[in-house]
């Protein structure tokens with residue numbers, strides 16, 4: 001994956017529990033990280049930050065400019081549990097913290113691995129155990145910049161526009177990151193997904209850039225797919241795909257589909273990365289207010305974020321150990337009820353930390 005670019009044994013991470021089950025799963029992630037750090041003799045400092053709905057409701061502050069500066073300046077990256085609270089219906093704090101950091105630190109790669117660890121976890125009939133896809137979702141442009149507006153809002157003549165922003169440098173860097181990842185990890189196929197038959201302007205740009213960048217990677221099989229065809233194919237034969245690169249909106253949707261065919265939300269980690277600069281790792285799931293405080297939240301996606309963070313920090317052996325720990329917990333059935341087990345969140349964490357300390 002796109003890394004920090006400075007291999008070492010020392011790093012400083014901010015830990016943000018957030019809302020709902022966020023603090024529960026991120027506490028497990030921090031324990032597992034500490035155990036992996038101990039095992040590999042790493043010097044990893046973790047600082048807890050209170051950025052949450054509780055803090056917003058208490059102090060009226062989501063995140064200050066100074067906090068954002070310090071997070072990005074003084075840390076190599078951050079681990080985030082989840083944000084979202086029914087008491088903040090407009091999601092003001094989520095927008096400021098999560099989207100704010102994404103744009104402020106220019107975290108243009110949304111890195112979403114979807115690997116089928118246990119075939120029984122897939123909802124597909126007869127899934128191929130070789131299914132292992134990495135999504136590179138463009139994370140700073142497309143339809144998510146807020147460009148557009150409403151005219152005659154609230155009337156029966158209301159007009160709403162939402163514009164998709166695609167720049168050559170923005171498309172080039174995400175496509176290049178996808179190819180570089182494929183080349184570095186021995187993946188033989190990169191698939192670009194768009195809707196060039198209907199969204200002709202952005203489609204033309206994406207296809208041109210994909211061909212231009214791809215020309216530098218002649219050993220990698222390259223194909224361009226329409227998003228509707230891709231949605232079908234991800235269900236039909238997900239094992240065909242290795243690296244998928246796409247826009248913000250299509251990546252948002254397809255990577256959730258990829259997560260579901262490889263085991264569901266409880267297992268899916270993600271990284272928001274500015275290669276060589278800063279990164280924020282978060283489980284794909286939300287704050288799950290319906291189960292918060294009951295001790296049954298599945299911590300494996302948060303632990304998967306630890307593996308991604310270690311990989312980003314170029315602490316590869318520790319990352320591989322954490323990944324193996326996740327696979328072992330699934331093999332041995334040390335899982336929370338959503339995966340059919342009977343363990344509590346903390347019991348899964350204790351089991352993993354003990355395994356790493358052994």
Ligand SMILES: NC(=O)c1ccc[n+]([C@@H]2O[C@H](COP(=O)([O-])OP(=O)(O)OC[C@H]3O[C@@H](n4cnc5c(N)ncnc54)[C@H](O)[C@@H]3O)[C@@H](O)[C@H]2O)c1
Pocket residue numbers: 021025081082083084085086091265266282283284285286287288289290291296297298299301338
């Ligand atoms: N990146 C984020 O921080 C993020 C992502 C998605 C949703 N959200 C926010 O989270 C809140 C709840 O959203 P939602 O209910 O649509 O999605 P959700 O992912 O929080 O929950 C969906 C369902 O999956 C279950 N679930 C989720 N994570 C689980 C886990 N680790 N273990 C066991 N079960 C789990 C929940 O109990 C719920 O039934 C909202 O405020 C939403 O805006 C935040």
